[in-house]
């Protein structure tokens with residue numbers, strides 16, 4: 001019997017809007033907690049884990065706004081919730097916050113055993129603990145306020161690298177990282193930060209120059225979660 005529990009900020013079904021799985025109907029599990037502190041992070045409400053923000057599972061399911069509230073769920077409770085909610089997607093995206101602060105293996109094992117495919121969105125600053133079949137999207141974070149560094153093990157485990165960009169410095173940071181970790185075959189996506197026009201223009205030009213791919217956070221353009 002698995003007794004592990006995960007602190008969940010949000011659980012919802014939508015279309016994956018980023019990276020290689022863009023367009024894929026997906027159930028998102030958003031975990032609470034991240035110490036990396038990217039200045040431009042679009043989910044700052046997930047950073048702190050405060051005990052006073054602990055609420056019931058029902059309140060998390062009923063959430064309609066971004067809040068720092070969270071509830072604990074076991075893998076089995078997550079799975080049965082999918083059924084209660086009538087979710088149809090067979091692909092799960094585990095994000096946050098920083099999901100790799102905890103061991104995701106029991107969660108992914110339970111979900112995969114039930115026939116789902118799993119994907120993790122991570123900053124690459126914590127050990128990636130998951131199943132071998134889980135798709136790992138590493139979005140490396142360089143020189144962020146929290147002071148965390150990219151782990152070689154995370155770069156090696158990555159099935160795709162999705163790098164947020166707004167400046168030439170971000171592009172240079174990525175090139176240094178790829179050289180340092182000898183990444184040659186992993187698909188690279190550039191993701192313009194916060195849909196800014198200049199960031200998007202830079203990302204397009206840099207993708208063409210380097211034969212990388214563009215990831216534009218489709219969900220934000222079409223106004224879905």
Ligand SMILES: C[S@@+](CC[C@H](N)C(=O)[O-])C[C@H]1O[C@@H](n2cnc3c(N)ncnc32)[C@H](O)[C@@H]1O
Nearest residue numbers: 040041042043096097098121122123139193194
């Ligand atoms: C909110 S993070 C959560 C998962 C994990 N902490 C990470 O950074 O990968 C999910 C994805 O959104 C990206 N992201 C966050 N804020 C963004 C922004 N303002 N513009 C574009 N991408 C952003 C991250 O780089 C990451 O790829």
Ligand SMILES: Nc1nc2[nH]cc(C(=O)O)c2c(=O)[nH]1
Nearest residue numbers: 015016017018095121219225
């Ligand atoms: N639709 C949709 N796609 C996403 N891909 C990554 C997301 C994230 O916040 O990690 C995200 C998100 O929040 N919504």
Ligand code: SF4
Nearest residue numbers: 034036037038041123
């Ligand atoms: S690592 Fe991810 S969740 Fe954490 S601050 Fe950066 S973008 Fe936000």
Ligand SMILES: [Mg+2]
Nearest residue numbers: 042043095225
């Ligand atoms: Mg998001």
